[in-house]
Each structure stands twice: as structure tokens, then as C-alpha cells.
Amino acid sequence: MLIQVLFHLFAAILILAALGVITARNPVYSALALVMCFITSAAIWLLIEAEFLAVVLVLVYVGAVMVLFLFVVMMLDINLAELRQGFTRFAWLGWLTALAVIVEIVGVVWARGALGIDPGHGGTPEPATYSNTLDLGRVLYTHYAYPFELAAMVLLVAIVAAIALTMRRRQGLKYQDIGRQVAVRPADRVRLVKMAPEKRP
Amino acid sequence: MLDLAKLWSALLDFAESPIGHSTGWIIVITVALIISVALLTLWERKVIGWMQLRRGPNRVRIFGLLPGVGQPFADVVKLLLKEVVIPTNSNRFLFRVAPMIALVPAFAAWAVIPLSPEVTVSRADAGLLYLLSLTSMGVYGVIIAGWAANSKYAFLGAMRSAAQMVAYEIAMGFALVGVLMATGSMNLGTIVRTQAGGLLSWNWFWLFPLLVVYFISGVAETNRAPFDVAEGESEIVAGFHVEYSGIAFALFFLAEYANMILISALTATFFFGGWQGPLEGYPGLGATFLGQPSFLWFGLKVFVLVFLFLWFRATFPRYRYDQIMRLGWKALIPVTLVWIGVEMLLELYRIGPWARPWFH
DSSP, rough: OOOHHHHHHHHHHHHHHHHHHHHHHHHHHHHHHHHHHHHHHHHHHHHHHHHHHHHIIIIIIIIIIIIHHHHHHHOOOHHHHHHHHTTTTHHHHHHHHHHHHHHHHHHHHHHHHHHHHOOOTTTTOOOOOOOOOOOOOOHHHTHHHHHHHHHHHHHHHHHHHHHHHHOOOOTTTOOHHHHHHHHOOOOHHHOOOOOOOOOOO | HHHOOOHHHHHHHHHHHHHHHHHHHHHHHHHHHHHHHHHHHHHHHHHHHHTOOOSSSSSSSSSTSSSSTTTTHHHHHHHHHHHOOTTTTTHHHHHHHHHHHHHHHHHHHGGOOOSSSOOOSOOOTTTHHHHHHHHTTTTTHHHHHHTTOOOHHHHHHHHHHHHHHHHHHHHHHHHHHHHHHHHHHHHHHHHHHHOOGGGSSSHHHHHHHHHHHHHHHHHTTTTTSSOTTOOOHHHHGGGGGOOHHHHHHHHHHHHHHHHHHHHHHHHHHHHOTTTTTTTOOOTSSSSTTTTSSHHHHHHHHHHHHHHHHHHHHHHHOOOOOOHHHHHHIIIIIHHHHEEEEEEHHHHTTGGGGGSGGOOO
16 A cells, blocks of 8 residues: 555656656756656665665666766756757657657566566565565576676777777877876985085175 | 653654654664764864864853863854855755755665664665665765856866766775675675674775775765865865855755765774674673674774864865876776775685685
């Protein structure tokens, strides 16, 4: 009962926040609404005992990705009128995407029902000793070790590609080599000279 | 009178129930934390004063106690009575919400920290992940404050803070991966319990490089000196909270100090055995409180680690921004990666914490 009340509460907040993402006039508000979306989805995932996914969603998307997003959105001087120009023109594309997503989700749910796969746990909660994180780790590192490593490699390649794309060395830039700065010794910079006192005239 | 008695017994019944039990501890921890923050601000000014051969605050007494003890309370009253100035053309809503957003993670994280062998508000299995995600949310208060204030200095502070936190979170996460490998659990209670057995069986011994990395990242994460470029008085006035006054500023202050205590508590939990006593196993001490694990040890460890924060502030000059980035990405992260490799070898040959029979 309590779980259902919480689910509907979080679902309502999630939908409102998602609407906020696409309707907010200020892009910073949009980004913050998206943060709200992530947090409420994490809460909903917690309700179905997927605590690892929930926490990782907050950790990765709220903690890192959205911070960089906000970073960029705040820095850019975005022309709002220009941005909103295409809103009605490209609306059909948005509707089409939404429709495709809905069809996919309904299809998955229907297929599971037709194949007799129980969606969720059928309402019975797992015992208190059950650890979703532990189970997930066990499966990932034994049964799915190979796909897991493949995914890691793909991510690594993506990182290397992103860095390679943004690495541009311009001519004439004066870089500071901090390693050399730190390694400096007083003896290399200052020469103390012994001088005999000058004679008074 | 009868009603009062009834109310009292109902309250006692509620306190007996699991929800009431947690609620009680949440209230106790929150109040204790706020008082600790108040006293910590005084302690910081005193300690730095002594280090610089000054006296520190020594005017306001309270109940005729030591001179200076009333200072934080006098400060709170002063800040409460001051006007909260909202700059023109600032984003009013976000400007007011930002201090609260900064405050929430600093307090919410205490839910999973084991305070003593008996007391933990939540024994969540993914406690470590929960902590990581909460500490990563602390940056939002700073970013939103910096942006909403409509000030160049505040915005620069927010940008610096965002970049710094994203960089140091990675090192922090990798250090915790090492802890995870040594204890085999993400439950903070279990992490503490696996470190049983006295001083040398705590994690700091086998994970010393990770301890150093974690604590440095923690100092960076709390925006404390020498990593306080987000404030940087000499360059960008006061950084992200330059436009805040009165109690709104005090909330940022509260969040910063609560975060300091939090990072110290986490370091104590992950690397110094939490509530485990250092004298465990010594003959003759087992019966006395010195040989027993208790909140006393946890409090003592947190106190010492918080003192390090103050010591750093009095000792080190502020890092330059590019040097902060270099330290985070090029020094701390490689150290953690290397040590995770070393841990793999230790685990392979069953040395140190991996020699324990239940590990395999």
C-alpha cells in the first residue's frame, strides 16, 4: 500500500519534471529538471529493489554527467528565441520518437506476458538478507564477464577518441611545465657571489 | 495530566518501533552535528590562532565557561538578524534554494555511517555507493549558488568548484574500490567489522596510499584549504558565496563544516576501523572500556582527522588552479590504479587482510 502511494507520488513528480525539461524557458532550469527526473527515477528503481541501478544512476548521471551539462549550459550564451524556433517544426519528430519508445516498452511487456515471464517479483519482496548489488556483481564478473569486458573496451575507445578529438596544439602557446617548476632548486636560480667590500673614497 | 501521560506513553511506544527508533536517532544525529559544527568553528579559530601565536576568539563567555565558548552562538544570532540581500537580476528562486541544496547531502550521508557497534540508522547494503552518490551531489549547491547570484566572481568560483569536484570524485571512487576489495562488502557496518583486531588490522596499514589519496580528495571535495579555489579570497573575492549574506551565508558555512566532519567520519570508517578500539587484544584491557569497541573511539578518530583539516589550513598556501587539476588527474588517480593492482597481487598470494579464511 505504502509502496504504491510512493510509486504514484514519484511517478507524478517524474512526469512533471520531464515536462519541465522540454517546456522550461531557461536551459538551466531544463537541466535542473532533468536532474530531478534522474533522482525520482532512482527512487522508483529503489521501490522495485534495484538499489544498485538506482544509486549508480544518481552517482553517474546526477553526480558527474549533469554537472558537466550544467557547466556547459551556464557558460553558453544561448539565444532562446533562435532555440525555440524549430519547436513546432520538429514537433513531429519528437512525437515519432515518443511513439517508438512507447511501442517498444509495450512490446516488451506484452512479449513477457505472452512468454510467461514474470515481470518483477510478482509483488513479493525479497528477504532482508538479499543483496541486489552482490548478485549483480556475481553475474557480471562470472557469467557475463566477456560482454562486460567488451563494454569496458568500447568505453575506453570512446574516451581515447574524445580526448584525441579535443587535443589541439596551437603554435606559440606558452605551456607551463609544472614538473620542471616543482623540481627547481634555489641553487639553479640564484648565484651567491662573494665580493670584497669596496674601498671608501 | 492524564492526557500528557497518555501522550508520553504513546511516544515511548513509537520510540520502541523500528521507524520511531530510526527517527529518534536521526534527530539526535542532526542536533549533535549542528552543535558540533558550531563548536568546530570556534575550535578552528582557536587552533589556527594558537598556530599563529594569537589567542583566537576570547571575548564571549557562556555560563561563565572558558573565554570564547560563546562566540559561535553569538555569531549565529548576529547572522540570523542580518538582512539577506538578494542581488538585482539574480535568479531569486535558485538563489534561495542553493544553500539548502548544499546542506542536504552533508546531513543525509550520516544515515549509513555506523556510529557504534549498535547504532546505525540504516544498514543499507549499498551504503558505500549511497555515500559516493551523495557526496557527488554536494557540488550542486555551489554551482547553483554561483550561477543564480548573477555575479562574475561567484560564477568563476562555481566553475572552478565543478571542475575540481568532478576530477577528485574519480580518485575518491577508486580509493573506495580498494577498500571494497579489502573488506569484500559495500555495507559500512561490515566494512568496520572486518577491520576488527587492533591497530594493525585496520585498513590504513595495507591501503596506506589509498588512505592518503582519499583524504586529499576529501579535502578537495569539501573546498577547504589548500584546495579552496572556489572561494579564493585573493583572486575572486569569496567565490561562489560572494553575494550571500546573513543566514543564507551561514548555511553554506554550516554545510562546509558538516562536510568536513563527514569526510573525517568516512575516513575513520573506511581506513581506521570506525568504532573499533586500537587496544583490542591487549591483555588486561579487555574488560575495561579501553579494550572494547565503542562510540568513544569513533569520536576520537573523527576529532583527530578534523584537526588535520584545520592544520592543513594553517599550514599550506592555496594551490594554483592548474596544479589542482594536475594533482587530481596525474598524481592521485595513477596512485590508486597502481595500488589496486598491488591489491590484486596481495589477494592472489593471500597477504594481509586477504589471509582471512572467510575471504575465499
